[in-house]
Each structure stands twice: as C-alpha cells, then as structure tokens.
Amino acid sequence: MAKFVEDINKLLVELASKVELYVPTTNKSIVNFEKFTGEPFEAEKFKNSTEPIKKILFPESEILYFYKKDENGYKFEQVPLDEKKKIIFGARPCDCAGVERLDRVFYGDYMDPYYDARRKNTIIIGLACNEPPYHSCFCTSVDLSPSSTVGMDVLATQLENGYLLEEISDKGKELLGSSELVRDANEDEVKKAKKLHEESHKKVKKIDIDTNAIEFESDLWGREGKRCIGCGTCTFLCPTCHCFTIEYVGSTRQGRVIRSWDTCQFQAYSLEASGFNPRPNKGERVRQRLHHKYRYFADNFGEFQCVGCGRCVNLCPVNIDVREVMVYFKKKKQKEEVIP
Amino acid sequence: MTTKIDVENPYLPVPLKLEEVTEEVSGPRAIKRFKVKKLFDYKPGQCAMLSVFGHGEVMLAISSSPTRNYLEFGVLKMGIVTNALHDLKQGDCIGVRGPFGNGFPLKEWKGKNILFIGGGIGITPLRSVIYYMLDHRDDYGKLDLIYGARTSADLCYKKDLEELEKRDDISAHLSIDVKEEDWKGYTGFVPANLLELAPPSVNTIAITCGPPIMIKFVIQDLLKLKFSDKQIFTTLERRMKCGVGKCGRCNIGNLYVCKDGPVFSYDLLKKFPEALE
Numbered sequence: 366m367a368k369f370v371e372d373i374n375k376l377l378v379e380l381a382s383k384v385e386l387y388v389p390t391t392n393k394s395i396v397n398f399e400k401f402t403g404e405p406f407e408a409e410k411f412k413n414s415t416e417p418i419k420k421i422l423f424p425e426s427e428i429l430y431f432y433k434k435d436e437n438g439y440k441f442e443q444v445p446l447d448e449k450k451k452i453i454f455g456a457r458p459c460d461c462a463g464v465e466r467l468d469r470v471f472y473g474d475y476m477d478p479y480y481d482a483r484r485k486n487t488i489i490i491g492l493a494c495n496e497p498p499y500h501s502c503f504c505t506s507v508d509l510s511p512s513s514t515v516g517m518d519v520l521a522t523q524l525e526n527g528y529l530l531e532e533i534s535d536k537g538k539e540l541l542g543s544s545e546l547v548r549d550a551n552e553d554e555v556k557k558a559k560k561l562h563e564e565s566h567k568k569v570k571k572i573d574i575d576t577n578a579i580e581f582e583s584d585l586w587g588r589e590g591k592r593c594i595g596c597g598t599c600t601f602l603c604p605t606c607h608c609f610t611i612e613y614v615g616s617t618r619q620g621r622v623i624r625s626w627d628t629c630q631f632q633a634y635s636l637e638a639s640g641f642n643p644r645p646n647k648g649e650r651v652r653q654r655l656h657h658k659y660r661y662f663a664d665n666f667g668e669f670q671c672v673g674c675g676r677c678v679n680l681c682p683v684n685i686d687v688r689e690v691m692v693y694f695k696k697k698k699q700k701e702e703v704i705p
Numbered sequence: 706m707t708t709k710i711d712v713e714n715p716y717l718p719v720p721l722k723l724e725e726v727t728e729e730v731s732g733p734r735a736i737k738r739f740k741v742k743k744l745f746d747y748k749p750g751q752c753a754m755l756s757v758f759g760h761g762e763v764m765l766a767i768s769s770s771p772t773r774n775y776l777e778f779g780v781l782k783m784g785i786v787t788n789a790l791h792d793l794k795q796g797d798c799i800g801v802r803g804p805f806g807n808g809f810p811l812k813e814w815k816g817k818n819i820l821f822i823g824g825g826i827g828i829t830p831l832r833s834v835i836y837y838m839l840d841h842r843d844d845y846g847k848l849d850l851i852y853g854a855r856t857s858a859d860l861c862y863k864k865d866l867e868e869l870e871k872r873d874d875i876s877a878h879l880s881i882d883v884k885e886e887d888w889k890g891y892t893g894f895v896p897a898n899l900l901e902l903a904p905p906s907v908n909t910i911a912i913t914c915g916p917p918i919m920i921k922f923v924i925q926d927l928l929k930l931k932f933s934d935k936q937i938f939t940t941l942e943r944r945m946k947c948g949v950g951k952c953g954r955c956n957i958g959n960l961y962v963c964k965d966g967p968v969f970s971y972d973l974l975k976k977f978p979e980a981l982e
Contacts, residue, residue, distance in 0.1 A: 429716050429717075430716070430717055432758055432800075434758070434798075438720055438722065438798045439720040439758060439798045439800070440720065441717055441718060441719075441720065441800070443714060443717055470950075470951055471951060473950065473951075474949065474950060474964060475712060475715045475949040475950070475951070475964075477715075477949075477951060478713065478714050581978050581979075582978070607951065607953065608952060608953035608954065609946065609947070609951070609952050609953070610946050610952065611716070611761075611762065611946045611947065611952070612761065613756070613758070613759055613760060613761045613762075615758075615759055616759050617758045617759035617760075618758075618759075620758070620759055622716075624716075627946075627952070627953075627954075629953060629954070629956075634944075634954055635943065635944050635954050636944065637784075637942065637943070637944050638783040638784025638785075638786075638787065639783055639784075639916075641917060643943065643957075643979060643982065644979075649979075653956070657953075657956060660959075661956065661958055661959040662959075664958075664959035665959050
C-alpha cells in the first residue's frame, strides 16, 4: 500500500534522530550523500549526486584485518563489522538498481561479510525522477526507468503537496509503519504519481542495446583506446563497478590489510609478476569494461551491469560515450543482416 | 557457479609455520618448495592464497597431492611477494587461505590414459595430479609426463623426476631448450618433444600447464595429434587479489579464473578469444 507524507523534512529529522541518515548534500559544485545535518532537503534543486551511493555500502578503502607478530607467531584480527543502522534517502532509481547489481557480486558463491553487514543494516529510500535529470540519462535502455524500484525499500515520488511513499520491501513497510508523520495515500495521490512516472519514462532517450551485436574483434576498440587516457573515472563513478585490490600496509611485524577500489582501466590491474599482461593496451581495457557490463554480467545474471545513470558519459574527460558504442554495433549488425 | 560456499570470512588467512623450505632451482629463476601443515582438504588443481606479512598475498597452485598429509607449494621467485617468500626460512610464519577454484575432474577421468605436458614452474599443479593418480594407480590407464625447462638446472622437482623415471607405472619424457653435454633426454621445446613422441589420443586426456606461449603451441600440436577439444585441459594464471570472484581482475568472459577455474577444458576456453593469447 502507498503512504504519504506532507513535510518530508520533518520525516527526515525524525529518521535522523533514530539512525544514521544519508541525504543528498550540496557542497559547491559537488552533490553527494552525506550525513543529514538538519539542512532541509530541496528536491527542486537536486538532480543526481556526483558519486553514486555505492560507497556507503562499499567504501573506497576499508581495513579488512590487522596482523601482529608476538612470541607465538602471527595473529590476525578482523575489524569489527560495520553494523550501524543506516537510511539512505533520495537515491535515484538508477543508483538503487546499482546496489542490486553489487548484491549479485558480494553475495553469490561466497558472501562478503563486510558488505553484508552494511547492506543488511541499510534501508534505501529511492526518489523517482519526475524529470530525467540529464540528457545523458539512459535508464530505459537497460530495462530500468525513472521510477523503477529495483534495489529500493521505499520509492518516494515528489507531488505538489508532499511525497508519495511506496512500500517496496518488508524493511520499507516496517519503516513507514513506525512514523506518525506518515498517513495512507489517497487514490488521487497514487494516480498523480503514476502519471508523473509514465511521463518521465517517455522523456528518457532510449537506445537499443543488443548484447549479441557487441563484437570482440573490432577496430572500434583501438579507436576508443586511443582517445582513452586510462583515468578510471568511468569505473570509479559507476554505481555497479566493484573491482578492488587488497594490499598489505605495514611492516613484517604489524600492520593492516586494506581493500580499496581498483579499476580494469589501469594497466597494472591485470599485469602479472612475469611481465605478462592479458590486457596490455587501453583499447583492450575499454573493451573489457564494456564487454563485462553488457555481455559477461548479462550472461551470468540476465541483466546488464549498467543502470544507465550516464555518469561515465557525462564525466569522461575525453567524451567516450557508451551509448555511441552500443549504437555503432547495433547499426553494424543491422547492416550486415541486410547485406550479408 | 551456483554452489554457495559457507566461509565466515573468505579474506582472512590462517597463520601457519613453514615446516620445510627446500631449494629446487637456484640462480636467477630460483624455485623453492614450501611445506606447511594440511590446513584443509582439497582437489588437485585447486589453489591457495599465501600471504607474506608486510608484503602481500600471492595465489599459488597447490603442488602436493591431497592423498598426502601436508600442503606444498612450488614457488618461482618473480614478483614482490614471491621474492619475500624466498627470503623466509623453516619456522617462519605465513598466512594461508583457501582452497580456491575448481580442480581437475579426476573422477570423470577414471579408466583413461593421462598425458601430462608441463613447462618450467607449470609442473606444480601437474605434480598434485600425478601423485594423486599414483596413489590411486588402479583407477587410471597409462600415465605419461612430458616436461621441459630452459636448462637441466631449471627442471623443478629433480628428485621426484628421478624417482618417476625409475618407476614402471609412469613414463617421464624430459626435455631442455638448449643443448647441454651429458643430457640424456630430448633437446628442444616442449611442443616439439610432444610432436616427436606423438602419443595416441585414444581414451586419453591431455593436461598442459606452463607459460602461456607454451600452452598455445602445445594445444595446436595436440589438435594435430587428433586430440579433441574436450580431451585437452589446461590451467590458467591471472593476477588475483580476492580468490572468490569479486575483485574482478581474473575475469575471462563470464568466468573468473579464481573460482570457475583455474582448470579449463579447451572446449570451453576456445570460446573466449582473450584466454589463450
């Protein structure tokens, strides 16, 4: 059932009094999810955050364990897991879907205890895009939409007189049931939100991504590789990219083992001690990123490892555009089908 | 891909004392053998992550057979961690976590002849299978080992090789790349030795491990010898950090070498153009 809250900021103050609440926070030209300070949230000014919400669940760098040498040899000590209750408010549907993609990786065959602790203690309140925030948005091309609920516990939609709050998961239902500020929504409010969702969906420019059209051997990779400067921005700002490195920091006597984000766009990422590198050139690394997102992940999980947020398009310093790459392969395949 | 593995923390190693450190090969491409207590049960072909405190972790093939009561690794001195490992002595402590990966499908191979083709340090995963099969000798047909290194000094596990050469339930065919006086084996590259010996492919599985360039030519030659894609197996090496299919770097197609490999049939690998470059 859908709920309704008139003053979202009153609800945020209430939530922040109970748990750690993260909301979109503007700092000069950067908008990111920071701990709520009481500063009112203004939906009109918020498009999307510069970085996705990924790092709340999977920080850029974290300590996995400590090691120490004593008279009996070495000891390992796992850092206490981060089990703080958290709520994220205002994450866009693309970024919430990004969390669902991360779940696929960090659960799977082996459960990652560090991710699991944060994930199961976090409630995500998504915020529908009443207008696609950027012209680089392409969520509808990856089977999502400006109001999709993948990865969310609650979907919020801003209406004229308040916010419609849709319960998506049990966690979300429990959360909304616990607040006096929340009432049942009426039919009119539900209809209005639905209309906004539909209109916004139509405004997102859709491209046709055809997994089977993406070629492995193609001149395109070399061309894109020549433009690429290998900075890794596309992957560090991606809501779904999860690659990391594990490094020892310290002496032989004591220290810590940390995990930090890494990127397949770096040459050293796959460089082996022997000097052999399976992906020595930038073109091969661009190919790996896109094949992984639109082919390999899709083979394993039936969905793209891309949520169409458009950050990699917007923020690439040399304007590499995944949408253009996908359109190029689709057109090429169509031409070949006509003239075999 | 679907079996959930119940480990509380797959990143946390167990500290173990080095029970024995043996120099196998000296010189610029030194190889040492490290023996620790048998921390877990495993299958031949599986790997473990070894950590050297203050230096880092390295994923290594387990070179001992699970039929023996210890874990052993053959390590070529190459990068930061293996260099640090080579500086350790008996009684020093390392971290171990594992086992990782799929291992060889040994049960499916019962009754078959097995042809091992190794180069250099690539002998390590083969050694685990060889001793497993020698300890279950009746389950397998003819066993042949084709193994080579740059020079006779670079041959790894020389004592084992001498012992294998004396046994009559396995044939060892050794080679070195360049001519040496007193060398009784074959002189030339491993793929050339394979073509010379031309083992029959009937009811035979070929397993090849070694440097990427050797694997590439060995596979070409096995195909010439009428081995089918499904009869050829290899192990792949990639840089790894996590061992559990999450850190991303050993990705090939929709697979991860650390958890879906390192053992692959050529039938599967040929679908991934990047795998055997």
